[in-house]
Amino acid sequence: SQKIEQNSExxxxxxxxxxxxxxxxxxxxxxxxxxxxxxxxxxxxxLLLIRENEKEKRKERLKVTFDTTxxxxxxxxxxxxxxxxxxxxxxxxxxTGGFKTIFGAGTRLFVKA
Amino acid sequence: KAGVTQTPRYLxxxxxxxxxxxxxxxxxxxxxxxxxxxxxxxxxxxFEYFSETQRNKGNFPGRFSGRQFSNSRSEMNVSTLELGDSxxxxxxxxxxxxxxxxxxxxGEGSWLxxx
Numbered sequence: 001s002q003k004i005e006q007n008s009e010x011x012x013x014x015x016x017x018x019x020x021x022x023x024x025x026x027x028x029x030x031x032x033x034x035x036x037x038x039x040x041x042x043x044x045x046x047l048l049l050i051r052e053n054e055k056e057k058r059k060e061r062l063k064v065t066f067d068t069t070x071x072x073x074x075x076x077x078x079x080x081x082x083x084x085x086x087x088x089x090x091x092x093x094x095x096t097g098g099f100k101t102i103f104g105a106g107t108r109l110f111v112k113a
Numbered sequence: 114k115a116g117v118t119q120t121p122r123y124l125x126x127x128x129x130x131x132x133x134x135x136x137x138x139x140x141x142x143x144x145x146x147x148x149x150x151x152x153x154x155x156x157x158x159x160f161e162y163f164s165e166t167q168r169n170k171g172n173f174p175g176r177f178s179g180r181q182f183s184n185s186r187s188e189m190n191v192s193t194l195e196l197g198d199s200x201x202x203x204x205x206x207x208x209x210x211x212x213x214x215x216x217x218x219x220g221e222g223s224w225l226x227x228x
Contacts, residue, residue, distance in 0.1 A: 049216060
């Protein structure tokens with residue numbers, strides 16, 4: 001069956017370090033994959049989109065990689081700050097009886113000052 | 114420009130009742146999708162509407178329904194509410210249908226509690 005796996009355990013890192021979050025998917029062939037940030041009680045906010053023919057995408061302190069062979073996307077936040085503390089959601093868009101965007105359960109990131 | 118607007122933000126209903134949630138997409142966006150978010154299940158896709166037509170739906174019972182109006186505004190309805198329907202219901206809009214590469218923008222959600 002189709003599955004998206006993100007680290008279910010929270011990730012705790014020190015301010016200034018690089019946070020790396022993992023998204024693995026099985027039985028999917030995403031046309032593209034998006035990363036979102038969600039704060040408690042709020043709707044998810046779009047961060048980055050990477051297409052299947054792209055290996056890497058950057059935006060300011062954020063970097064996303066997409067390895068369709070490994071069926072994995074990595075999300076990096078460099079020079080992390082306490083304000084980066086949030087839940088990060090991986091969302092591949094796939095074509096299974098019509099395109100739809102499926103969300104992973106998310107990884108909670110805590111950045112300590 | 115204004116973001117995705119959802120109403121009401123919070124509501125409490127009794128088992129067996131029905132509820133209607135409303136969503137106004139970003140101006141110019143024609144696709145509206147609905148998601149249910151619970152602590153245990155994460156974000157679950159309910160359905161997507163584009164130009165007043167349901168394009169796709171997730172694995173939810175028929176008690177969950179929706180519609181989209183000519184101005185792209187959308188409503189979702191849940192009938193015969195169950196305790197397990199308590200969740201954050203999120204509406205998302207995008208320029209084109211899912212799969213077209215357009216970013217999905219979410220509203221702040223409607224918190225539904227069923228007692």
